[in-house]
Amino acid sequence: MTPTNPKQFLRSVYDSAVDAVSAAKCLPAFLPTPPVNGRTLVIGAGKGAAAMAKVVEDNWQGELSGLVVTRYGHGADCKRIEVVEASHPVPDEAGQAAAQRILDMVQGLSENDLVICLITGGGSSLLALPAPGITLAQKQAINKALLKSGAAISEMNCVRKHLSAIKGGRLGLACAPARVVTLLISDVPGDDAGTIASGPTLPDDTTCEQALAILNKYAIAVPANIEEHLKSDAGATPGSDDPRFARNEQHIIAIAQDALEAAAQTARAAGVTAHILSDGIEGEARDVAIVHAALAKQIHGRGQPFTRPCLVLSGGETTVTVRGSGRGGRNAEFLLSLAVALDGHPDIYALACDTDGIDGSEDNAGALYGPDSVQRAERQGIRAKNMLENNDGYGFFLALDDLIVSGPTRTNVNDFRAILIL
Template identity: 75%
Template structure:
């Protein structure tokens, strides 16, 4: 089977992957029944929270007018809702809008009874968006620590462990605040392994991590913290509610969309087009540039020796890589991955690749990711661009922008993290 336009083919796989994990497709089947006597309060946070709230209103089995509540999402990721309020705030570094929204959500759940239902809508990005510092810690201190973690190369699990222990709402604290109410949490997973309590730092789910682990993570990445934060973590006051807490006994949670769902959909679309598809993993982590080098080596082996797969084929993978920032360039982890792959392949014939974040935002830039082809290095050279030099400066965005190879999708209103597709013809 020959693909006439490899770039368009890869872009179509990305779109199929994103559509497969949209709230419209995944959420309706998980909606709980409305309470018989009590009220329904809808709360939530994340890049997909507003879209999830809109779907709740559209598919609610009771009267939509019975719904009320508030969700917080990233700036530009809003959706039109009639009964559920939508607030936009900053991501990945929290701001005052997120802090105010978190405080309001925490206040809304006070005084609920066993007749009431709390429907909590969680997706990736919720950790930064629900920014309510614990007592004695300022928003500025949390911002500083958050920025340092983002640059350190820490994994999402490590970052969220720290965030939980510096928060008044995450790590299960919001769930406890709901009191006797029935709590149902619906989650779109953006974390490798799909551990529910890690997604958005698990505001309604109990937490098995500890203050000691949070301190160890900060020490591991040599992150300087104020004395107030040090004391907060050492005192034990920051400890999160644990899984054996009986107040969580009646709570429910469902992961409604994952990276595996996105990869399965893309693989099915590729096979329907006559191209054999292989899924490497839905949970690849590590430095983006290292992951790029490994993927390049695999692609070369297929292209040259038909091992471990025969060409033509497309190799798919997901997960969440990290970038340890050493340079002063622009770009998220997907641009970094792809630039590393380009640098390693050095124009190897017959290999095309795409790397994008499923939320439509690569890091803090305006692109979802980028795409490359066998002539990428040659075209870059004609512009005086050297992949290795730009990789050393963490400048993947500028590299692909100059070539016109950025993928700008706009916010997708969902988030299952990285999507990578490598086509070997």
């Protein structure tokens, strides 16, 4: 069956994907049993942390207190758990203060106490507490350089762990001897729990040597004190053999695959065959788009590897190496590169959005593409190739009125891409 309104169809598929990984649907089944004699403390960080805290409050029987930090504009109406808002993707003083408060809050707990830690993507920036001898300004500068470098999220978080006083399991050790139950919504390819938000409560087996190698790989110069910090192993993180983690447990409650499967189900219910390529695609956004465009053209022209009409879905986390001065995150970059590669090829529509509702640091979740996108832009004097060279996917789709502005979704399983071939 062919959708009568392809762009509206793609938007409905995206909405169903986001809904499937909401805290309200995913979290309640993973709540632990309240302690008999101890207290329950809720801590956490990430773009979806406040929404998760609200779900805990709504479903918890008994005493409860705590603090979570989320991105500005991503709060929730919690009564017993304090919500602090801070900056993402570059940390600020509010995030640093919240991280210190959380670290102070878990001091002096007993083995009868329970700590519920709520973690989603974005927590690395929001839970910013530099290691002794490192300033927030230095961490901000390194964070900005990593974001522009094209480094994978696992690489960025490796560096962040070894420059932090709270990430890479340090918060988990500070909670000891209390039992810690960490509930996570995964925004990382491969769903490695320790990579999500740089694993503040989970053991970490990466090394300072690896962090230094990553900085060298992307030619990111660091001050002498940070180089010495890494070379001296002062930033070493507690490993999986540390016995203080023995009583703790973690559960990933939502992943990108869940969102993709929900989207596929929505498409099939509308009579459109859906295929999931992968939930863990990485690489430069513009290069990933070229491969997707080639696949879409092969389907359209050859009926391989799928027959049309069909919907091709993929997730993961691409990167953008910033060379221009334009606006836009990795999903707008992907879609603009797809537009250049397809160049008005008929009967192909696409959507690329971040499931957290914010593409990079802009106000849009992503955008929509259609066969006429490049031609419509040229009528306004806008050349897609030039916009791509300037990393200005936001500007391109803004001019076409094809940005998707959903507002914060308060969940995050990373990139979501849907290509409809009619």
